[in-house]
Amino acid sequence: MLVKRCSFWYNIIGNITLLFRVSGMTLGDKKEMGEGIMQDYKKIDYAKNKDVVLRYIPGHFVTPNSHVNYYMDLTDMKSRQREARATGEELAEMYMVSDVIDTILCLNSMEVVGAYMANKMTKAGIISANSHKTMYITSPEYNTSGQMMFRENNQHMIRGKKVLILIDTATTGETLLGAIRTIGFYKGEVVGISAIYSVAAQIGGIPIRALYSNHDLPDYASFETENCPLCRDGVPVDAICNGFGYSTIK
Numbered sequence: 048m049l050v051k052r053c054s055f056w057y058n059i060i061g062n063i064t065l066l067f068r069v070s071g072m073t074l075g076d077k078k079e080m081g082e083g084i085m086q087d088y089k090k091i092d093y094a095k096n097k098d099v100v101l102r103y104i105p106g107h108f109v110t111p112n113s114h115v116n117y118y119m120d121l122t123d124m125k126s127r128q129r130e131a132r133a134t135g136e137e138l139a140e141m142y143m144v145s146d147v148i149d150t151i152l153c154l155n156s157m158e159v160v161g162a163y164m165a166n167k168m169t170k171a172g173i174i175s176a177n178s179h180k181t182m183y184i185t186s187p188e189y190n191t192s193g194q195m196m197f198r199e200n201n202q203h204m205i206r207g208k209k210v211l212i213l214i215d216t217a218t219t220g221e222t223l224l225g226a227i228r229t230i231g232f233y234k235g236e237v238v239g240i241s242a243i244y245s246v247a248a249q250i251g252g253i254p255i256r257a258l259y260s261n262h263d264l265p266d267y268a269s270f271e272t273e274n275c276p277l278c279r280d281g282v283p284v285d286a287i288c289n290g291f292g293y294s295t296i297k
């Protein structure tokens with residue numbers, strides 16, 4: 048049912064987290080996911096849907112905005128059809144039928160999840176105010192300076208539109224703040240943020256609706272690059288990570 052109110056969601060999030068189950072990976076999981084740092088993965092199931100699984104590994108990882116002590120591998124959630132559909136549909140459940148969403152702006156390769164999310168929302172009756180009465184699913188371009196931008200042929204998906212931002216993980220919030228600012232430049236209105244995992248419940252006054260929170264990974268930590276205690280203690284970096292994945296450092 049797509050009738051849950053946001054406040055209701057946040058009120059019960061503590062209880063919901065009790066429904067998650069943390070477990071080690073099976074041999075089959077390890078084989079399919081490859082070798083290297085992947086071998087020690089753990090996973091957190093999502094009680095409401097067996098096809099939603101968060102995989103993570105402890106270590107010392109460098110992301111574009113911070114250093115973190117867990118790497119979350121969301122590759123299968125983004126790319127494997129059954130998992131991407133389940134992820135998108137569960138994210139869609141967090142919106143009300145009275146919500147109006149014109150565009151889902153997908154960050155960090157979340158387009159497949161975004162498409163399933165839009166499909167579920169549309170079937171449930173969440174409407175779009177744009178002239179075609181259907182949602183746009185798009186992603187931004189980044190220029191060589193790393194600034195988010197939209198070409199002329201894409202700007203109509205943002206200008207005057209109610210935009211939902213979809214991101215894989217929200218930790219420092221810098222990526223989301225940049226997206227909110229850019230959408231404002233193009234005269235769009237951010238009406239919601241969805242994430243697979245989020246540390247915060249809101250950013251810039253906009254609620255973040257996430258499948259997983261720090262309740263599920265209470266010792267997850269994100270450090271400023273200059274003030275990382277792992278670096279200070281001489282702990283070697285395991286991998287460089289971004290929205291595309293990770294690259295290990297041997």
Ligand SMILES: [Zn+2]
Pocket residue numbers: 107114275276277278279
């Ligand atoms: Zn570090």
